[in-house]
Structure formats: structure tokens, C-alpha cells
Amino acid sequence: MLENExxxxxxxxxxxxxxxxxxxxxxxxxxxxxxEGSGAPGALAQVFTAGGExxxxxxxxxxxLIAARMLSAKVEAVDAAFFHxxxxxxxxxxxxxxxxxxxxxxxxxxxxxxxxxVADRYGDCIVLQIFSAGMEARLPMIETALKELLDPRGIFLxxxxxxxxxxxxxxxxxxxxxxxxxxxxxSEGGLSFLAPMxxxxxxxxxxxxxxxxxxxxxxxxxxxxxxxYCYTGAxxxxxxxxxxxxxxxxxxxxxxxELARENARLNGVEGLVDxxxxxxxxxxESFAAxxxxxxxxxxxLDPPSFVPSKKHLPKALRSYSKLNSLALKALPPGxxxxxxxxxxxxxxxxxxxxxxxxxxxARKPARxxxxxxxxxxxxxxxxxxxxxxxxxxxxxxx
Numbered sequence: 001m002l003e004n005e006x007x008x009x010x011x012x013x014x015x016x017x018x019x020x021x022x023x024x025x026x027x028x029x030x031x032x033x034x035x036e037g038s039g040a041p042g043a044l045a046q047v048f049t050a051g052g053e054x055x056x057x058x059x060x061x062x063x064x065l066i067a068a069r070m071l072s073a074k075v076e077a078v079d080a081a082f083f084h085x086x087x088x089x090x091x092x093x094x095x096x097x098x099x100x101x102x103x104x105x106x107x108x109x110x111x112x113x114x115x116x117x118v119a120d121r122y123g124d125c126i127v128l129q130i131f132s133a134g135m136e137a138r139l140p141m142i143e144t145a146l147k148e149l150l151d152p153r154g155i156f157l158x159x160x161x162x163x164x165x166x167x168x169x170x171x172x173x174x175x176x177x178x179x180x181x182x183x184x185x186x187s188e189g190g191l192s193f194l195a196p197m198x199x200x201x202x203x204x205x206x207x208x209x210x211x212x213x214x215x216x217x218x219x220x221x222x223x224x225x226x227x228x229y230c231y232t233g234a235x236x237x238x239x240x241x242x243x244x245x246x247x248x249x250x251x252x253x254x255x256x257x258e259l260a261r262e263n264a265r266l267n268g269v270e271g272l273v274d275x276x277x278x279x280x281x282x283x284x285e286s287f288a289a290x291x292x293x294x295x296x297x298x299x300x301l302d303p304p305s306f307v308p309s310k311k312h313l314p315k316a317l318r319s320y321s322k323l324n325s326l327a328l329k330a331l332p333p334g335x336x337x338x339x340x341x342x343x344x345x346x347x348x349x350x351x352x353x354x355x356x357x358x359x360x361x362a363r364k365p366a367r368x369x370x371x372x373x374x375x376x377x378x379x380x381x382x383x384x385x386x387x388x389x390x391x392x393x394x395x396x397x398x
Contacts, residue, residue: 059134
């Protein structure tokens, strides 16, 4: 707890406790009957049923739709020892599911009992993203725990996500402590990558696709690959190192394309990977219409999230469907499409329905080879569907 912190009492309306008892960690503002006491956003609160039974402690925010984020089913101190224990358990889990790796998602918010905190490890450096006022107020405790566990060379705060505004938090990107390089040199699955630390998307590297990149390695052999939304080239490099005949990697961001080229050189496949700055949808339309000098027989489609909020879901699904339809049109029989969405607003069934619609629109029969999700270092909390956000499918045109 913070020094001299008063714990509020949050009392639920009748019948609102079942989801929390099942393990969900969010209390929504319309589920609360009353709050006793006052405190700054992110203050600690003990949550009670309408009948007075304690459900545990949470971060409370009076102005957020997610009014309380559960921390523990028991009443315990939220101090430096609390964060050390939670982060230690998170690290031990990653060491089990990512054996031998030193770069991975170290903490994934609610899935690690740390609501509103994301921590990515880049070798001897750490990048933090904070999404809740409760975590923001306890940043010094988090920093101390990370230093005790990993003794990092540097910790960088990349707090530029729009989600912070929902908790009244400003955007900022700054060095928290130590020294971090402009680009971190990391290893993943035996390959080497440079990841931008202060700029770029997410925290610099898409760790969430780690397992899917490894899964696709056998499928790349002998293929001509079109990698769309390539970012820093992790899929493209994997394809080239796994026997692809040629890889064309496309992204609309010039810095991303330049870094993808550098990552190809770093792994000795610059002669196989051609990186271009272009709009992915326009490129797909060109390939689907047969206006390109070659035809890919494998397409990687990993677009950014088109769903900033639930109200944008119908429009986003139409956009995803259009992209996937164009990709299927561009593939010959036997061609492979590896496609993803990365928003928790797109559930697995919605993802599959979108692919079915895209296939029908393209008039290209396809079989589902595999249906997968995010990497193991982004664990899904069974009671919280919101923690499952990445859906990945491998389709074969028949």
C-alpha cells in the first residue's frame, strides 16, 4: 500500500458477484451500489457483495468504466513485497514456456495478477507500459521489484497507448532508470533481431506472434512469400531462414521497412528478402488482379488492430474481411494464407465468421489447416475472455 493509504469499501449491487467469484478481475461502474470513503484514482478498495461478504482487494477508479481491478481474493498489503512476489511468479512462468530465451513478455496484466501492467524483457533491458492509475501510483515499487529480480541495465516507460486516457493518464515515453539502447539486440528462436526501444509499435517487438512464427517454419520451405504489415520483418526473416524461395515484405512505415531490411542483413538473408514501403491493401488489390510480375503461393497477413472500441467492431470486421478476400484471390490452388487479428473485441467465432465471409466473397474454397492464438508468454486467463486477443489461422486454398 501507499504510505498512510486508506482502503475504500466498494459494495456491489445484488447478484453482481458471480463473475468475480469465477475469477474475472473487473468490476464495472454499473455493478456498484455505493462506495464508502474517498481516494485518488487508483486507490485501494475492498470489494464486498451486497450481503457484506468480502471478495478481496482492488484498484478503484471513480471515473472509469472499469471501476475496480481486482488484485487479490484476500485482503493483503499491496507493497514492494507484493510486486516482487507477482513478478517473480511471472518470470518463473516465462522461463518454463520460453526456455533459454532472454526476451519475452514478462508480465501480461490481469493474466499475471498485475492489472494494467505490461512488462517486456529485451535481454538486459525492460520496457514498461502502464494502463491503470493504480499501477501508475505504484511505479516505484514495480521498479524496485524489477531491479531486485533482473538487475536490468535500463528500464524504459512507453506509455503512449490511447487506453491510458480512459484512466485519465497522460501519454509519455521516457527513460525510467539506467540506460537503454535506441535498438535492442534480441534473440528469438535462434534468430537475431533489432527492436526499436523508444519508438515503433507496441514495445518494439511482436512477442505475441513468437509461437506462430515457429509453427510456420516448415510451411515456408520452397514458397514465394508475400509478408504484409511486416513491421520489423520477423515473419519475413523466419520465412527466408526456413527455405522460402523469395520473400516480399511490405509495410507503410518507412522506419519499419528500414529496420526489416537491417534484420534481414543481420540474419544473412538480405538476398532473399525484398522490403518495400507501400500500402498493404493497395498491394493486395494489385496481386489479386494479377498485375504483378510474380504470384505468391503464401501470404502473411498481420494487420494492426482496427478496433479501438467495441462500437468500431462492425466496420473493422468489414476491413478484415476485405483484406482476407483479396489475399485468397491472389493465391493459387495449394497456396497458404496465414492471417491474424489482434483485438480482444474480435472473438474467435467472429474471427472465423469473418474468414468464412472472406472466402465466400473471394470464391476460393479453402481449408482450415490450423487455428491458433497468442504466444505462451501472453497467457490467457480462463475466466477473462478479454485476455485472449490474438487469433491466427492458417488456410490452404483448394
